Amino acid sequence: MGLFALAVAPGIAICLFIYLKDRNNKEPAGLLLVSFLLGMLSTIPAVIVQLSSGISLEDVAGQGFRQTAYFAFIVVALSEEVSKFIMVRFYAFKKKAFDEPFDGIVYAVMVSMGFATLENISYVLQYGYATGVLRMFLSVPAHATFGILMGYHMGLAKFDYSDRGRHFLLAILLPVIFHGLFDFFLMVGSSLLHIAGALLSFYIAIRLSRKAIRMHRKLSEKYNNGETIESRDHNLF
Numbered sequence: 001m002g003l004f005a006l007a008v009a010p011g012i013a014i015c016l017f018i019y020l021k022d023r024n025n026k027e028p029a030g031l032l033l034v035s036f037l038l039g040m041l042s043t044i045p046a047v048i049v050q051l052s053s054g055i056s057l058e059d060v061a062g063q064g065f066r067q068t069a070y071f072a073f074i075v076v077a078l079s080e081e082v083s084k085f086i087m088v089r090f091y092a093f094k095k096k097a098f099d100e101p102f103d104g105i106v107y108a109v110m111v112s113m114g115f116a117t118l119e120n121i122s123y124v125l126q127y128g129y130a131t132g133v134l135r136m137f138l139s140v141p142a143h144a145t146f147g148i149l150m151g152y153h154m155g156l157a158k159f160d161y162s163d164r165g166r167h168f169l170l171a172i173l174l175p176v177i178f179h180g181l182f183d184f185f186l187m188v189g190s191s192l193l194h195i196a197g198a199l200l201s202f203y204i205a206i207r208l209s210r211k212a213i214r215m216h217r218k219l220s221e222k223y224n225n226g227e228t229i230e231s232r233d234h235n236l237f
Contacts, residue, residue: 006132007124010140011117018109018144021213024220027106028097035092035107039114042083046115049079060187068188073180080115081146081175087111088154089168100220104155105148105213108171112147116140138202142182145205146175152212152236159223174236178205208236 015036019026053075060071092098092107120140124132150171157167178201185197215234 003124003129003132004121006129006136007121008117010136011113011120014141014144015110015113018106018148021217022102022106023217024100024102024224025097027103031092031095031097032106032110035087035110036114036117038087038091039084039111039116040118042080042087042111042115043118044083045086046080046083050075057187065188069180069184072184072187073176076183077176077179078172081150081172081179084108084111084115084147084175085150085172088150093154093158098158100223101155101159102213102216102220104153104158105151105216108151108154109144109147112143112150113140116143119143142179142202142205145202145209146179148209148212149174149178149205149236152216155216155219156234178202212236 015032019032053071055067055071055075057071060068088104088108088111092103092111097103098107116139120132120135123135123139153167153171153174157164157171160167181201182198182205185194185201188194215236219234
């Protein structure tokens with residue numbers, strides 16, 4: 001029971017944190033719960049893609065940069081982030097409750113935390129407390145940053161009709177880049193330099209996520225006051 005609590009606590013805590021950041025129109029609890037559960041279901045297509053690739057983490061160990069990069073960015077990061085994107089795009093994105101830009105972050109994080117929580121349960125029950133503590137501070141928050149970056153552009157896509165395609169692309173591309181970088185450095189080696197690379201990519205994702213939250217909260221206030229969204233004025237970089 002203790003291991004299970006350790007596995008689910010980080011994801012739930014992050015969901016509550018993002019929910020409390022939504023200061024304007026709170027999202028219905030039912031939609032949030034369904035989004036979380038859809039995040040859990042999104043592990044299924046990701047796992048199918050990864051198994052179908054015929055490549056495992058053991059296969060890329062010591063195989064060099066090219067194969068490790070392919071596994072980290074394409075097999076793992078792309079399959080997982082596209083699976084999450086599909087759940088947000090074809091469920092929450094269509095709901096009337098998705099009525100301001102910040103909602104993109106809320107729903108994308110709920111889906112991401114559903115994914116990360118189920119993944120975390122598997123790892124923690126298999127490898128124990130030390131893994132649970134490590135993932136509490138690294139892997140689960142990393143998935144949250146990927147969700148925030150996805151949700152930032154999902155929020156813009158919802159209300160900036162003229163540039164929707166670009167925002168959908170960025171909603172996938174940015175999470176894949178940071179997810180891939182984080183995994184790549186951890187997969188390619190275990191030296192201090194490799195760990196530093198993973199932590200640096202994680203740090204940058206955190207900084208961008210904090211900026212995305214601040215920008216979308218301000219943008220949501222402007223939108224609720226009847227102002228037009230100009231997405232070119234709200235780029236993260």
